[in-house]
Amino acid sequence: MLDFLQTIVSGVAVGSSYALMGLAMVLIYKTSEVVNFAQGEMALVSCFFTYLVLEYHGFPFYVAFPGALVFSAILGCILEFAVLRRAKEPTILGMIIITIGLEMILMGFVSWKFGADPKTMPFPISPYDSVALGEVFVSSLEVLTFFVALAVMAILFFFLRYSKLGVAMKATQQNNMAARLMGIRTNRILMFTWGISSVVGCLAGLLISPMTMQPYMMWGPMLKGFASAVLGGMTSLPGAVFGAYLIGIIENLFGGYVSIEFKSVVAFAIVVLVLCIKPSGLFARHYVKKV
Amino acid sequence: MKMKGLFVGVLAVALTLGLSFGAMAEEGVTDTEIHIGQWGPQTGPAAPWGSVARGTDAYFKMINAQGGINGRKLIHHMFDDGYNPAKTKAGVKELQEGTGMFAWVSGVGTAPGLSVVDYLMDKKIPWVGPSAGSLHWIDPPKKYLFAVYPLYYIEAKGLCEYAVEKLRKTRVAIAYQNDDYGKNGLQGAAEQLAKYGLELVEQVPVEKSDTDMKPHIMKLKKAKADVVLLWVTPIHAIRIVGTGKAMRFGPQWMSTSTCSDFPFMFKISKGLWKGVIAATFGELPDSDDPLLQKYKKEAYEKYAAKGERWGLFYYAGILFAEPLVEGIKRCGKNLTRERLVKEMEGIKNFKGIGGTINYAPLDLAEPYCRQGQKEIFLVKCLDGGKYEKLTGWWKIK
Numbered sequence: 001m002l003d004f005l006q007t008i009v010s011g012v013a014v015g016s017s018y019a020l021m022g023l024a025m026v027l028i029y030k031t032s033e034v035v036n037f038a039q040g041e042m043a044l045v046s047c048f049f050t051y052l053v054l055e056y057h058g059f060p061f062y063v064a065f066p067g068a069l070v071f072s073a074i075l076g077c078i079l080e081f082a083v084l085r086r087a088k089e090p091t092i093l094g095m096i097i098i099t100i101g102l103e104m105i106l107m108g109f110v111s112w113k114f115g116a117d118p119k120t121m122p123f124p125i126s127p128y129d130s131v132a133l134g135e136v137f138v139s140s141l142e143v144l145t146f147f148v149a150l151a152v153m154a155i156l157f158f159f160l161r162y163s164k165l166g167v168a169m170k171a172t173q174q175n176n177m178a179a180r181l182m183g184i185r186t187n188r189i190l191m192f193t194w195g196i197s198s199v200v201g202c203l204a205g206l207l208i209s210p211m212t213m214q215p216y217m218m219w220g221p222m223l224k225g226f227a228s229a230v231l232g233g234m235t236s237l238p239g240a241v242f243g244a245y246l247i248g249i250i251e252n253l254f255g256g257y258v259s260i261e262f263k264s265v266v267a268f269a270i271v272v273l274v275l276c277i278k279p280s281g282l283f284a285r286h287y288v289k290k291v
Numbered sequence: 292m293k294m295k296g297l298f299v300g301v302l303a304v305a306l307t308l309g310l311s312f313g314a315m316a317e318e319g320v321t322d323t324e325i326h327i328g329q330w331g332p333q334t335g336p337a338a339p340w341g342s343v344a345r346g347t348d349a350y351f352k353m354i355n356a357q358g359g360i361n362g363r364k365l366i367h368h369m370f371d372d373g374y375n376p377a378k379t380k381a382g383v384k385e386l387q388e389g390t391g392m393f394a395w396v397s398g399v400g401t402a403p404g405l406s407v408v409d410y411l412m413d414k415k416i417p418w419v420g421p422s423a424g425s426l427h428w429i430d431p432p433k434k435y436l437f438a439v440y441p442l443y444y445i446e447a448k449g450l451c452e453y454a455v456e457k458l459r460k461t462r463v464a465i466a467y468q469n470d471d472y473g474k475n476g477l478q479g480a481a482e483q484l485a486k487y488g489l490e491l492v493e494q495v496p497v498e499k500s501d502t503d504m505k506p507h508i509m510k511l512k513k514a515k516a517d518v519v520l521l522w523v524t525p526i527h528a529i530r531i532v533g534t535g536k537a538m539r540f541g542p543q544w545m546s547t548s549t550c551s552d553f554p555f556m557f558k559i560s561k562g563l564w565k566g567v568i569a570a571t572f573g574e575l576p577d578s579d580d581p582l583l584q585k586y587k588k589e590a591y592e593k594y595a596a597k598g599e600r601w602g603l604f605y606y607a608g609i610l611f612a613e614p615l616v617e618g619i620k621r622c623g624k625n626l627t628r629e630r631l632v633k634e635m636e637g638i639k640n641f642k643g644i645g646g647t648i649n650y651a652p653l654d655l656a657e658p659y660c661r662q663g664q665k666e667i668f669l670v671k672c673l674d675g676g677k678y679e680k681l682t683g684w685w686k687i688k
Binding site for chain 2: 003006007010013014108111115116117118119120126127128129130132137138139211212214215216220221251252255256260261263264265
């Protein structure tokens with residue numbers, strides 16, 4: 001029983017970082033229907049930038065971390081403005097291919113600038129300390145990640161539902177042309193979306209970095225985040241979070257009780273299964289054009 | 292007219308001789324140059340091991356600055372394969388069939404090496420010092436392949452022997468990378484424990500794509516292991532030890548030479564690597580061994596790129612290439628591949644910056660005739676990533 005509880009808690013713990021990546025991907029997908037494969041590497045650049053100022057320039061945490069979030073917001077906006085918006089007669093597929101190209105460029109940049117040796121991010125909380133819930137252990141960093149993921153989900157949920165910008169984002173996604181006719185500057189909305197999404201991704205990266213950092217570190221979490229988002233329906237924020245926790249828990253249960261060798265791929269098997277049974281994901285509302 | 296005929300005759304003879312000499316000259320060798328090829332990941336997940344190739348490069352530059360070998364300079368052709376066997380194979384073929392290598396040296400990784408071993412052996416091209424301690428290189432032994440890196444299999448045996456006989460531990464487990472590298476460690480550990488009538492209490496496979504190590508730790512914890520061997524990449528090793536600490540599981544961790552670069556491991560594990568015991572195959576970075584110091588001064592300090600670290604894997608690039616250089620030296624002016632093989636087979640009690648190197652004439656029934664270094668020693672990580680030697684050079688049976 002204790003093992004089972006530990007497995008569930010471990011699954012929730014690991015699901016939190018997937019949730020953050022999933023949220024970041026859902027945001028961009030919601031407004032542009034583009035799956036952003038550069039999401040992980042955008043966070044990677046921000047994390048290495050943070051590492052640089054912390055390790056080599058001696059900035060304190062309270063400057064470096066907010067600085068990283070600002071940097072990531074600007075990076076997201078710049079990428080949308082300077083790269084994606086320049087695509088001529090863009091199709092969804094073309095845009096996705098552009099994000100894959102961006103992913104490679106950003107990873108290449110980090111490998112070139114910082115080298116391939118693994119590093120570790122200085123962080124106020126040790127990734128190796130843990131909190132004990134009776135005989136069940138969870139690392140303090142994972143507790144922090146859990147609360148950050150829930151907080152980000154709540155903030156984004158209310159932001160999209162009640163703020164003007166949030167509603168404009170939804171309108172842009174549902175009907176770009178109509179939104180423009182209603183006076184929404186859809187290009188600008190897209191740019192802001194990329195900025196916000198980049199900040200959420202950066203948060204995930206910052207919470208992954210205290211253990212080890214290397215140029216490949218965000219690829220796995222990005223894929224798991226994507227799988228979570230697909231599971232949740234790609235357009236639903238709570239869906240992405242729920243999907244992430246579900247994947248985290250199933251992965252751990254599978255690793256613990258079935259086969260540890262195939263633990264990492266079980267997430268993708270679940271996605272295939274869900275897509276076969278319920279193609280729009282678990283949480284998405286299926287829009288059907290009536291006319 | 293007679294003179295003209297004579298001239299044509301002499302010219303014809305000269306051309307024929309010239310051509311035949313040309314045809315006799317060994318591929319990759321000229322009067323002034325010897326072309327040596329090497330691959331190593333400079334990008335991708337295994338890039339930290341790419342320093343091996345850069346170490347060899349500095350070593351060759353040092354030799355060239357000192358006049359080369361028997362009047363010939365070593366021309367080093369290094370390429371980045373990203374630890375991707377498909378790229379290794381393409382790169383090796385391109386260099387071999389385009390430029391023409393005399394021999395190959397080092398080359399990081401079991402899987403990349405396995406993708407080209409048949410190609411090199413079929414073409415009878417010498418390959419010295421693969422940068423991986425796999426049993427594949429010597430079992431069965433191959434005429435043109437001379438291994439240097441002590442076997443992972445041997446390292447696992449040594450660590451288990453130490454755990455049982457010195458530390459008096461009986462519950463040994465292993466977390467191993469689910470490929471040839473990890474399985475070599477698993478095999479060595481299982482065989483050594485069987486000698487004491489023991490079995491591995493748990494064997495946990497680790498996939499390269501795994502990032503969450505909690506299920507692995509739970510299995511190890513459940514098995515009540517008091518020693519855990521880590522036959523994984525440095526990043527996975529740190530994740531396992533770190534997750535172990537978070538889940539209050541603290542056995543004696545032991546690891547292979549691939550994780551024995553303690554200053555590096557200590558730093559990126561935020562000090563968690565302290566107390567870990569590892570096998571290693573070369574002099575320690577801070578050793579006052581005169582030869583190691585010479586390499587540091589004349590190869591590393593003169594030719595290493597800015598920011599390059601004097602770490603175990605950097606100078607391992609020298610260690611793996613030393614026997615090849617020795618073999619070429621012994622050939623004298625008459626350098627051919629067959630001669631090199633013969634001279635390499637004659638290397639006995641050669642001491643560079645690793646253990647003693649011995650080869651023997653090819654005997655298909657004796658794999659160790661092609662395993663140069665058979666010794667390792669054990670070290671323990673102290674505060675600040677310093678080394679404590681637990682044993683001297685140790686030949687494990």
